[in-house]
Amino acid sequence: MTIELSQFFQVFFEESFEGLDVMESGLMSLGPANVDNEIINSIFRAAHSIKGGSATFGFASVAEFTHVLETLLDEIRSETRVMTPEMVDLLLESVDCLRELLEGLQAEVPVDSARADGLRQKFEAILDISADAVVSETGEVEPVAIGWQIKMVGGEDILRTGNEPIRMFTQLSEMGELTITTDFSRLPSFSALTLDSCYLSWQLTLMADGITRADVDEVFEWVVDECEITIEPIMDESVPVAAEQVAAPEASESVQEVAPVGAAECAVPAGLAALQTQKKAEPGSIRVDIDKIDTLINMVGELVITQSMLGQIGADFTFDKVSKLQEGLQDLERNVQVLHESVMQVRMLPISFTFNRFPRMVRDLSRQLNKKIDLVVKGEQTELDKTVMEKIGDPLVHLLRNSLDHGIETPAERVKAGKPETGVVSLNAFHQGGNIIIQINDDGAGLPKEKILAKARKNGIIGPGVVLSDEQINDLIFQPGFSTAEVVSDVSGRGVGMDVVRRNVQELGGHVSVKSIEGVGSTFSISLPLTLAILDGQLVRVGNQVYIFPLVSIVESLSVDMKQVSTVAGACDLLRLREEYIPIIPLYDAFGIEPDSRNLEKSLIVVVESENAKVGLVVDELQAQQQVVIKSLETNYQSVEGISGATILGDGTVSLILDIGGIVIIGQTTAPMQIKAA
Amino acid sequence: MTKILAVDDSASMRQMITFTLKSAGFDVVEACDGVEGVSQARQHKCDLVLSDVNMPNMDGIAMTRELRTLSDYKYTPILMLTTESGLDKKTEGKNAGATGWIVKPFKPDQLLNTIKKVLG
Numbered sequence: 037m038t039i040e041l042s043q044f045f046q047v048f049f050e051e052s053f054e055g056l057d058v059m060e061s062g063l064m065s066l067g068p069a070n071v072d073n074e075i076i077n078s079i080f081r082a083a084h085s086i087k088g089g090s091a092t093f094g095f096a097s098v099a100e101f102t103h104v105l106e107t108l109l110d111e112i113r114s115e116t117r118v119m120t121p122e123m124v125d126l127l128l129e130s131v132d133c134l135r136e137l138l139e140g141l142q143a144e145v146p147v148d149s150a151r152a153d154g155l156r157q158k159f160e161a162i163l164d165i166s167a168d169a170v171v172s173e174t175g176e177v178e179p180v181a182i183g184w185q186i187k188m189v190g191g192e193d194i195l196r197t198g199n200e201p202i203r204m205f206t207q208l209s210e211m212g213e214l215t216i217t218t219d220f221s222r223l224p225s226f227s228a229l230t231l232d233s234c235y236l237s238w239q240l241t242l243m244a245d246g247i248t249r250a251d252v253d254e255v256f257e258w259v260v261d262e263c264e265i266t267i268e269p270i271m272d273e274s275v276p277v278a279a280e281q282v283a284a285p286e287a288s289e290s291v292q293e294v295a296p297v298g299a300a301e302c303a304v305p306a307g308l309a310a311l312q313t314q315k316k317a318e319p320g321s322i323r324v325d326i327d328k329i330d331t332l333i334n335m336v337g338e339l340v341i342t343q344s345m346l347g348q349i350g351a352d353f354t355f356d357k358v359s360k361l362q363e364g365l366q367d368l369e370r371n372v373q374v375l376h377e378s379v380m381q382v383r384m385l386p387i388s389f390t391f392n393r394f395p396r397m398v399r400d401l402s403r404q405l406n407k408k409i410d411l412v413v414k415g416e417q418t419e420l421d422k423t424v425m426e427k428i429g430d431p432l433v434h435l436l437r438n439s440l441d442h443g444i445e446t447p448a449e450r451v452k453a454g455k456p457e458t459g460v461v462s463l464n465a466f467h468q469g470g471n472i473i474i475q476i477n478d479d480g481a482g483l484p485k486e487k488i489l490a491k492a493r494k495n496g497i498i499g500p501g502v503v504l505s506d507e508q509i510n511d512l513i514f515q516p517g518f519s520t521a522e523v524v525s526d527v528s529g530r531g532v533g534m535d536v537v538r539r540n541v542q543e544l545g546g547h548v549s550v551k552s553i554e555g556v557g558s559t560f561s562i563s564l565p566l567t568l569a570i571l572d573g574q575l576v577r578v579g580n581q582v583y584i585f586p587l588v589s590i591v592e593s594l595s596v597d598m599k600q601v602s603t604v605a606g607a608c609d610l611l612r613l614r615e616e617y618i619p620i621i622p623l624y625d626a627f628g629i630e631p632d633s634r635n636l637e638k639s640l641i642v643v644v645e646s647e648n649a650k651v652g653l654v655v656d657e658l659q660a661q662q663q664v665v666i667k668s669l670e671t672n673y674q675s676v677e678g679i680s681g682a683t684i685l686g687d688g689t690v691s692l693i694l695d696i697g698g699i700v701i702i703g704q705t706t707a708p709m710q711i712k713a714a
Numbered sequence: 715m716t717k718i719l720a721v722d723d724s725a726s727m728r729q730m731i732t733f734t735l736k737s738a739g740f741d742v743v744e745a746c747d748g749v750e751g752v753s754q755a756r757q758h759k760c761d762l763v764l765s766d767v768n769m770p771n772m773d774g775i776a777m778t779r780e781l782r783t784l785s786d787y788k789y790t791p792i793l794m795l796t797t798e799s800g801l802d803k804k805t806e807g808k809n810a811g812a813t814g815w816i817v818k819p820f821k822p823d824q825l826l827n828t829i830k831k832v833l834g
Contacts, residue, residue: 041822048726051724081769085723088797088818089727092818093726196782198791199791199814232789258813258814258815261805
């Protein structure tokens with residue numbers, strides 16, 4: 037029977053990457069004053085499992101590399117060696133290297149083994165073993181025996197470890213002709229007899245051709261320490277010496293070899309560039325908590341009950357059953373809603389999946405930048421949709437790098453400003469309404485408003501006479517190509533990316549904003565929808581069309597008093613709402629529909645907000661609020677400015693979902709910049 | 715049907731062992747550490763136990779010691795899955811009552827051969 041090992045690879049890779057995460061976070065938490073044995077143990081176990089798995093599944097390059105790592109960890113664990121900061125660094129680097137190797141194997145692309153080799157040499161230097169210490173067993177010339185004479189004096193305890201001598205004899209008898217003589221001389225008197233002790237000895241004669249000493253040894257392998265075993269060959273005097281050498285290779289073959297070097301796996305130096313381009317599409321599997329599955333199954337059970345109840349009502353329906361029908365439908369609605377929520381829960385993962393890599397990044401970067409920075413992580417158990425999680429990683433990395441590089445000052449600057457030498461960057465995730473908020477806060481220098489303003493004027497992003505609020509100035513950093521960094525650093529580059537960060541976040545249906553006080557610090561907030569698949573929507577009617585506004589972006593709805601509206605020549609109307617002027621966009625103009633009325637006083641205005649900018653959208657009627665399933669317009673048709681998708685309503689009609697961010701931009705381009713009312 | 719308890723904290727190893735044993739017609743019960751191993755052993759009367767050594771919560775050696783105190787497992791073969799570097803572990807395992815060991819890495823065929831040897 038052959039078993040295809042490749043079917044287990046996926047699980048092996050998954051658990052190995054998890055193991056690497058365990059190692060990394062364990063290593064990170066080891067301080068000079070904090071060498072916790074349990075942490076060392078968990079790091080060791082992870083390395084041990086990766087080694088065992090990779091050897092079993094034939095990934096020799098990984099197995100060999102992990103072996104030296106494991107050896108060092110084992111010595112630390114058994115306290116024959118003391119962990120030094122250098123070792124922590126080396127181990128961390130090895131974790132990266134292993135991840136690279138495993139990613140290469142998973143994607144089935146060759147990975148340069150130079151890094152692994154270099155690191156292995158460092159380990160070997162610490163462990164004081166030479167690289168070529170691995171000596172393969174050369175076939176020791178063994179005389180050919182025609183049989184074996186074996187004496188076995190049973191250890192008293194062997195039965196208690198489940199070792200039945202009869203099993204060994206059966207095995208021997210399968211090799212050749214076996215004669216057994218049993219010696220009862222050690223058997224005690226009946227009263228002194230213990231049932232599960234072994235008092236017997238045996239004299240065994242095995243006559244068999246081509247059975248080597250190793251074969252016989254293997255039979256007694258597990259009891260050799262407890263029993264007295266002597267094995268003597270029975271030689272055939274007539275066999276000439278020359279024949280012995282012929283048989284020799286066989287002897288070496290039967291010795292189980294340590295996994296050989298997998299040269300083919302890592303011979304071609306291709307490196308990461310190839311890996312990134314050839315990386316296979318994510319397999320798209322997800323691990324789900326069993327509780328979540330149970331909830332789902334329960335809900336399906338409820339649904340079945342409701343369905344059979346409704347079925348009964350429908351089978352012989354009379355009008356006196358209307359109230360029962362309504363009751364059943366209410367149950368159905370409730371069940372579907374809970375089912376919907378539970379299904380969505382399946383896709384939810386704690387954000388720690390993304391946060392986990394940051395402590396390492398902060399550690400490495402702060403060294404590189406010669407800064408002292410503590411990272412505080414809060415709310416890592418907050419759950420987020422898997423797809424959103426995968427896409428938010430890069431923008432978060434960028435913001436964090438930015439905070440480390442441009443936010444936190446050097447220790448000298450901090451002391452001069454009267455701050456503690458060590459800066460604090462905190463990462464926080466929490467739920468707010470239907471959104472998840474991720475905040476990156478630093479107690480650094482804050483955004484330099486004057487510099488930003490000067491730069492924006494120079495680049496022509498804002499006109500010379502325009503007065504901006506602090507909020508608006510800070511927001512300028514999200515403009516394309518904007519940077520104030522005087523020196524380009526290789527950590528976060530020169531302003532490349534803040535606009536990209538904003539765009540990425542917007543693609544996820546979220547928004548990013550910044551609050552900053554000069555000299556005190558900055559806080560970047562990313563607000564994301566919990567999931568990309570459903571949306572709480574407000575249905576609005578314009579003429580004969582029904583549109584959906586995302587409920588989260590609605591600030592308020594009001595009917596208009598014309599006294600609040602001022603018309604700006606060449607641009608749109610402005611609504612004075614308390615101390616703000618906001619542009620009014622009649623949706624019927626934007627979409628070319630005939631409304632019920634063009635008189636603003638007879639219409640409704642829905643004030644929506646995106647990125648701290650507000651616009652008032654003119655509609656005819658507000659209808660129901662409901663959850664809608666988002667269907668992509670792009671995949672089914674093409675992308676349309678101001679529309680983020682479509683959905684199918686209860687009556688079967690298709691309704692478009694407005695992209696409030698896009699609408700606000702349309703509003704801003706047709707209106708002068710929002711100005712605070714005097 | 716012969717029932718085998720497979721204890722390993724690595725999901726891929728468990729999957730591989732279970733698949734191999736089931737293909738050979740054995741009934742398999744899984745556990746991911748010693749604690750679960752003991753509770754599975756109590757629930758199912760297993761004819762053979764395969765266990766990893768290094769595991770969280772309760773390692774294979776402690777589990778073996780525990781199993782040997784149960785009347786159902788006094789003489790049941792218990793095999794440790796150990797790496798070639800774990801020589802001390804072999805002795806330690808034997809002292810705890812293990813029957814023998816299978817050296818990692820092993821191929822499915824090697825696993826089956828050893829098991830057949832033990833089950834006779």
